[in-house]
Amino acid sequence: MIHKIKALHDNGKGLSIRAISQELGLSRNTVRKYLRMEENAITEQIEDPSRTKRLDDHRDYLVHLLKQFPKLSAVKIARKLQAKVGDLPDLHPTF
Incomplete structure (x- = not known):
C-alpha cells in the first residue's frame, strides 16, 4: 500500500493527499503519515512479529x-x- 501511495503522490508532482485518500479509501491522515515515513521504516513496523491485533x-x-x-x-x-x-x-x- 505504501508503494501505491508514494507512486500516486510522486513527490508532490502527482495526486494530492485528498485525491489519494479518496482513490484508495484511506483517511487523509493515514496517507499523510505514510508519505512522511520512509518505506523501510514502514516495512519494519508492519513485519514486526510482536505486533498483534486484539481480534x-x-x-x-x-x-x-x-x-x-x-x-x-x-x-x-x-x-x-x-x-x-x-x-x-x-x-x-x-x-
Missing part, C-alpha cells in the same frame, strides 16, 4: 462470517463474536 485469535471466525454474510454490520459481527466467545477485549480503550 487476531478470532480472525478465522470473522472471515467465515463475512464470507457467509458480506453485508453484516460491525455491530452484528461483534454481537455474534461475543455470543461465541463471551466477553470481548476492550476494542475502544479510553485515553
Whole structure:
C-alpha cells in the first residue's frame, strides 16, 4: 500500500493527499503519515512479529462470517463474536 501511495503522490508532482485518500479509501491522515515515513521504516513496523491485533485469535471466525454474510454490520459481527466467545477485549480503550 505504501508503494501505491508514494507512486500516486510522486513527490508532490502527482495526486494530492485528498485525491489519494479518496482513490484508495484511506483517511487523509493515514496517507499523510505514510508519505512522511520512509518505506523501510514502514516495512519494519508492519513485519514486526510482536505486533498483534486484539481480534487476531478470532480472525478465522470473522472471515467465515463475512464470507457467509458480506453485508453484516460491525455491530452484528461483534454481537455474534461475543455470543461465541463471551466477553470481548476492550476494542475502544479510553485515553
